[in-house]
Amino acid sequence: MKGCEATTVQEVRSYVGLRFLMGLHGKRCQRDLWSTDPLMCSSVFAETMSRDRFDILTSALHFANNEGEHSAEDRLWKLRPVIDILDSPYRSVFVPRKNVTVDKSLWAFKGRHQALQYDPSKRAKRGLKVYKLCSSDGPEAGYTAAFNIYMGQDRGEFPASMKAVDDLMEKAKLLDKGYQLYTDNWYSSPTLFYYLQARKTTAVGTVRVNRRGMPSDLQASRGHIDFRSSKTGMLCLQWLDKRPVTMLSTAHTSKVVTLPPNRRGVERSKPEVVVSYNNGMKGVDLSDQLEQSYPATKKTIKWYKKVFFTCWI
Structure with missing residues (x-):
């Protein structure tokens, strides 16, 4: 492939922008977005960067330095900078109304990972388990106020089910404020x-x-x-x-x-x-439904890419 030169901040921004547009186009095959067929083409993709350059950036996409220092106990270290950045906007951009809900989602993933879960009640059935705290009522119903990705480490002062709720409520800073929580x-x-x-x-x-x-x-x-x-x-x-x-x-x-x-x-x-x-348990289900209507995530065997392309939608 051509174009194996160093990238720039502007090019990375363009790359992320194209990822957003993929969710709007909804084509099943990513290569169709660069097609020269008048019935299939989307000129903005070819004008922004070549398909080969896009593939190179995708294959080289990382969010932390693999050779740098990281905590051995943090199984999310490959995504830690992204998660830390997202946590703050989730809290500052919007404050949920009184009713919120905590439930789990399953992000479909067919690669290998030690924390993969199987849940026959979910549409995906196999993937990465994510605990989500979402707003339950009003026009903002389904908005995610906080999320935690299950990495097989739920030990703590509380039982796993109780810890999942407490961690999310603490992260969203909703405790001691009169909220009403719905759980299964x-x-x-x-x-x-x-x-x-x-x-x-x-x-x-x-x-x-x-x-x-x-x-x-x-x-x-x-x-x-x-x-x-x-x-x-x-x-x-x-x-x-x-x-x-x-x-x-x-x-x-x-x-x-x-x-x-x-x-x-x-x-x-x-x-x-x-x-x-x-009525109150609709928050997470609606969040998952909205996510399905914006399929920006493409197939990948790297779990951190799957999580990244899903959590910022």
């Missing part, structure tokens, strides 16, 4: 909710009945609910839908609300905490 049953526990309550943060989520501190005598029947409340105002409620649904909340009572008629004109009743949870 992998994160929810009385221990976590008591901790958040002490940090002036209410929480709502589905919960596993075998969690430590959960009441052992919950038994909901069809058309009825069963609930318990703690002295601090934590509600544990079980509602029998198609199967038992167990909820934990520090922001709700056992109130049951009537929903608008469905398409068949049938009115239904649900516990208010269930309705609130269904």
Whole structure:
């Protein structure tokens, strides 16, 4: 290939700009963007740089000096400068409203990495697990306020599920400010909710009945609910839908609300905490949906390139 000369700041900016445009064009084959076919070509790519030069920059793309010093415990050292730069704008550009959600995403990746995860419930099924904290309501729903990439090191003072929530809330600086957090049953526990309550943060989520501190005598029947409340105002409620649904909340009572008629004109009743949870957990799902509509990431076997081209979209 030609063009193996040193790059410049301006050329790198042009390269990143072309990466953004790839998401807007949505062509399956990257080479089609430099095609000379009038029906396929996109003149801005050829006018900015040659295809060979673009491929050279892609193959040589690094974000840290491989020969420099780096922490042996930091498995993200290849991307650490980028992550540190992104963390600050995420907090300064936008402040989420009251309702936020924490959940995990799976960024599809077919290369090799010690932290690869398999999750049959996700569309990608195999890839890199990412914990995300997103806004849940308003026009900014789906905006990512903080994220952490799982690298197989979740040990700490708290259990892994609790640590994931605490790290994100601390990173986004949302604790002690009156936020309301929504989580699913992998994160929810009385221990976590008591901790958040002490940090002036209410929480709502589905919960596993075998969690430590959960009441052992919950038994909901069809058309009825069963609930318990703690002295601090934590509600544990079980509602029998198609199967038992167990909820934990520090922001709700056992109130049951009537929903608008469905398409068949049938009115239904649900516990208010269930309705609130269904609305509040949309943040991360919407974030993943928006990400799919902007496919700037192309195939790569380098995990740090995959993460870089995904996290700044």
